[in-house]
Amino acid sequence: MRGAVIHAPGDVRFETLDDPKIVHPTDAVIRTVATCVCGSDLWPYRGLEPIGDPHPMGHEYVGVVEEVGSEVTSVTPGQFVVGSFATSDNTCANCRGGWQSSCLHREFMSTCQADYVRIPNAQGTLVATDGHPDGEFVPGLLAVSDVMGTGWYAALAAEVKPGSTAVVVGDGAVGLCGVIAAKELGAERIIAMSRHASRQKLALEFGATDIVTERGDEGVAQVKDLTAGLGADSVLECVGTPEAMRQALHTARPGGNVGFVGVPHEVAVDGQELFFSHVGLRGGPAPVRRYLPELIDLVLSGRIDPGKVFDLTLPLEQVAEGYQAMDERRAIKTLLKP
Amino acid sequence: MRGAVIHAPGDVRFETLDDPKIVHPTDAVIRTVATCVCGSDLWPYRGLEPIGDPHPMGHEYVGVVEEVGSEVTSVTPGQFVVGSFATSDNTCANCRGGWQSSCLHREFMSTCQADYVRIPNAQGTLVATDGHPDGEFVPGLLAVSDVMGTGWYAALAAEVKPGSTAVVVGDGAVGLCGVIAAKELGAERIIAMSRHASRQKLALEFGATDIVTERGDEGVAQVKDLTAGLGADSVLECVGTPEAMRQALHTARPGGNVGFVGVPHEVAVDGQELFFSHVGLRGGPAPVRRYLPELIDLVLSGRIDPGKVFDLTLPLEQVAEGYQAMDERRAIKTLLKP
Numbered sequence: 001m002r003g004a005v006i007h008a009p010g011d012v013r014f015e016t017l018d019d020p021k022i023v024h025p026t027d028a029v030i031r032t033v034a035t036c037v038c039g040s041d042l043w044p045y046r047g048l049e050p051i052g053d054p055h056p057m058g059h060e061y062v063g064v065v066e067e068v069g070s071e072v073t074s075v076t077p078g079q080f081v082v083g084s085f086a087t088s089d090n091t092c093a094n095c096r097g098g099w100q101s102s103c104l105h106r107e108f109m110s111t112c113q114a115d116y117v118r119i120p121n122a123q124g125t126l127v128a129t130d131g132h133p134d135g136e137f138v139p140g141l142l143a144v145s146d147v148m149g150t151g152w153y154a155a156l157a158a159e160v161k162p163g164s165t166a167v168v169v170g171d172g173a174v175g176l177c178g179v180i181a182a183k184e185l186g187a188e189r190i191i192a193m194s195r196h197a198s199r200q201k202l203a204l205e206f207g208a209t210d211i212v213t214e215r216g217d218e219g220v221a222q223v224k225d226l227t228a229g230l231g232a233d234s235v236l237e238c239v240g241t242p243e244a245m246r247q248a249l250h251t252a253r254p255g256g257n258v259g260f261v262g263v264p265h266e267v268a269v270d271g272q273e274l275f276f277s278h279v280g281l282r283g284g285p286a287p288v289r290r291y292l293p294e295l296i297d298l299v300l301s302g303r304i305d306p307g308k309v310f311d312l313t314l315p316l317e318q319v320a321e322g323y324q325a326m327d328e329r330r331a332i333k334t335l336l337k338p
Numbered sequence: 339m340r341g342a343v344i345h346a347p348g349d350v351r352f353e354t355l356d357d358p359k360i361v362h363p364t365d366a367v368i369r370t371v372a373t374c375v376c377g378s379d380l381w382p383y384r385g386l387e388p389i390g391d392p393h394p395m396g397h398e399y400v401g402v403v404e405e406v407g408s409e410v411t412s413v414t415p416g417q418f419v420v421g422s423f424a425t426s427d428n429t430c431a432n433c434r435g436g437w438q439s440s441c442l443h444r445e446f447m448s449t450c451q452a453d454y455v456r457i458p459n460a461q462g463t464l465v466a467t468d469g470h471p472d473g474e475f476v477p478g479l480l481a482v483s484d485v486m487g488t489g490w491y492a493a494l495a496a497e498v499k500p501g502s503t504a505v506v507v508g509d510g511a512v513g514l515c516g517v518i519a520a521k522e523l524g525a526e527r528i529i530a531m532s533r534h535a536s537r538q539k540l541a542l543e544f545g546a547t548d549i550v551t552e553r554g555d556e557g558v559a560q561v562k563d564l565t566a567g568l569g570a571d572s573v574l575e576c577v578g579t580p581e582a583m584r585q586a587l588h589t590a591r592p593g594g595n596v597g598f599v600g601v602p603h604e605v606a607v608d609g610q611e612l613f614f615s616h617v618g619l620r621g622g623p624a625p626v627r628r629y630l631p632e633l634i635d636l637v638l639s640g641r642i643d644p645g646k647v648f649d650l651t652l653p654l655e656q657v658a659e660g661y662q663a664m665d666e667r668r669a670i671k672t673l674l675k676p
Contacts, residue, residue, distance in 0.1 A: 093568050094592050102592035102616050157618075230431050245609060254432050254440035254622075264609030271583060271605025271621075275598065278440050280495075280620035283613045284592075 003114025004319040007054045009047030010327075012320045017056065020111070020118035025071040026089070028122030030063035030081060034142045035112045036310065037322045037334045038085075039172045040263055045323050048265065058113030059085035060146040062138060065126070072122045079128040082296055083119060084288035085109050085146045090124025100124070100289035108285075113319055115338045127292045133300060139307025139335055140299035143177065147333070148295055148306040149288030150261045151177030151238070155185050157259025157282040158234035162186030167223055168208070169248050170238030171199035173309040173333040174261060176206060178236040180304050183207030187234070191226060193219055193247070199332060202308060215247065223251040232256060237283070240264050254278035261286060310335040341452025342657040345392045347385030348665075350658045355394065358449070358456035363409040364427070366460030368401035368419060372480045373450045374648065375660045375672045377510045378601055383661050386603065396451030397423035398484040400476060403464070410460045417466040420634055421457060422626035423447050423484045428462025438462070438627035446623075451657055453676045465630045471638060477645025477673055478637035481515065485671070486633055486644040487626030488599045489515030489576070493523050495597025495620040496572035500524030505561055506546070507586050508576030509537035511647040511671040512599060514544055516574040518642050521545030525572070529564055531557055531585070537670060540646060553585065561589040570594060575621070578602050592616035599624060648673040 005015045020029050035058050043049040065077045075081055088095050088103035095103050107120045119125055133141060140148070151174050160166050166182040168175045171194035182190045183206065191210040192203035200211050212222045224231060231253035237244055240262025248258045249269070260283035274281065298304045312331035314322050315338075322334035343353045358367050373396050381387040403415045413419055426433050426441035433441050445458045457463055471479060478486075489512050498504050504520040506513045509532035520528045521544065529548040530541035538549050550560045562569060569591035575582055578600025586596045587607070598621035612619065636642045650669035652660050653676075660672035 093566065097591075097593050099593040099616055228431065240609075253435075255435050255437040260609075260613065264613050267609025269607040269609060269612070271578075271580075271598075271602030271607060274607070274619070275602050275621045276623070278437055278620075278622040280618060281612070282616075282618035283609075284616040285614070 491624030
């Protein structure tokens with residue numbers, strides 16, 4: 001088969017690779033129907049995370065089951081399945097508590113930009129749809145496997161409630177999906193912090209009520225102006241930089257909550273500042289598996305369409321161009337078709 | 339009148355001071371019935387916080403109303419009242435949200451180790467009891483004005499729920515009150531981290547089910563052993579040091595919560611570590627005013643007795659000895675009687 005391999009910053013190649021095989025009886029192998037490039041893939045692509053030896057990339061996927069290990073009974077060959085970027089047995093104590101992305105047997109997916117993928121913990125990770133979905137739903141279901149699930153978690157971690165005010169920091173695919181989530185969870189006012197016209201447009205389409213283009217202290221002041229000087233009930237931090245975290249903590253009201261889902265890079269939170277802010281803080285890799293049945297239903301019923309975050313679709317073999325377009329902000333998110 | 343004045347680390351004096359007066363129409367003046375020394379008073383006493391010019395001390399109090407300003411109608415001279423270390427108008431947006439310790443007109447109390455005290459925002463800060471309570475209840479009510487209210491907030495911020503497991507980091511008066519709170523909120527297992535016999539005894543009396551004497555990695559390992567390797571649902575961080583925060587974050591399970599109420603000193607939380615822990619974090623000065631009616635009832639009904647944290651009672655004029663006894667850990671907490 002063939003798939004993406006990163007060799008160095010800016011150097012992603014489409015190469016021939018060994019076909020994945022069942023290694024453990026809990027594995028499945030799927031043929032990918034769609035995969036994509038994640039904002040977090042850009043960290044190593046931009047040289048901001050070490051790469052080490054050349055290795056495959058990708059952790060988002062929908063596909064058709066090819067083969068299952070002897071212990072996998074929940075999905076069968078031929079079924080269309082959606083999974084999560086973090087695999088989980090869905091039976092351990094952490095999974096039972098709803099924290100499947102802290103599963104005691106968790107393995108993070110990392111080889112999904114390819115024709116075929118081995119899925120560890122397949123029984124507790126994959127959810128099959130009823131029949132094969134129409135092609136129009138594939139991008140939305142693909143988004144559910146990470147960015148939509150992550151935006152959903154951000155909104156829940158930020159405790160978005162009906163009638164509340166939510167701020168979304170970050171206008172990447174996760175932030176945009178966070179807008180969808182905030183709306184679905186009933187936020188009355190959704191303030192998207194964005195300075196890119198195409199992303200502002202999508203944010204408004206997804207339910208944002210206000211756009212704030214300023215950053216830093218000015219951005220905070222704008223949000224305060226929009227919230228009677230108090231700050232927002234809920235803030236979704238969808239970037240992972242120190243600036244974004246500062247923005248998030250400063251725009252939440254006392255007693256408000258920040259859900260942070262951008263993998264933090266060099267972020268440190270000052271204890272005394274957090275203390276006097278009265279802001280609650282929870283982050284982490286989203287327990288997407290917890291939300292899969294609900295989010296799949298929301299997509300297939302047409303209620304939400306997170307697939308719109310894909311504004312570039314390429315054949316998988318052009319994966320290098322997919323990275324480059326996102327790196328240069330020519331695309332919000334690239335969908336890849338094997 | 340007379341009251342405590344701190345001049346330098348280790349140097350607290352009992353001096354003649356001006357009688358407090360009504361300055362604003364929202365003020366009251368109370369005659370203190372009891373006041374005390376707080377663990378946080380030890381920070382400047384130990385030279386760990388700047389002192390600047392000599393100034394009065396103390397922020398915990400119960401007393402009898404002497405005089406009220408023209409805008410104060412909720413309490414009247416002669417009534418016995420309990421307040422909070424943070425004053426609040428109890429009408430602003432933050433107060434209405436239950437965050438009275440972030441009141442837009444908040445003033446922190448700081449002159450309570452004295453015969454008389456001016457209480458700003460008296461209308462929204464003071465709660466009168468039905469008649470004057472028996473003397474046996476005074477220590478409990480005094481505890482409610484800070485340490486019991488703070489322990490209560492720690493348990494709520496840590497989302498202690500019926501049947502859950504709670505860890506309390508810190509065996510000072512706040513930590514011990516945190517044990518009371520965890521028990522009242524229904525925790526089934528309460529692990530107190532303490533290495534002092536007298537405090538262990540009180541923790542057990544208050545409802546702790548387990549005592550862990552180890553600290554650092556060993557302390558974390560002990561808690562993990564007691565919680566099937568997972569960590570606790572809720573952790574109450576009642577110290578404020580980097581070590582205590584680390585202990586708290588490492589003993590909470592994925593999806594668990596840390597409530598932190600020790601004023602942080604040089605605490606920084608690593609973003610990536612918090613991210614992958616899946617732990618929720620909320621702290622701050624406790625919104626004691628929110629809890630006053632309920633906690634006063636719990637004390638006067640005899641259901642809880644947080645007054646037991648006072649293991650040393652002195653005349654107010656011996657306030658210096660009160661500090662010294664706590665500094666040398668001869669006392670958990672010193673009650674001062676004017």
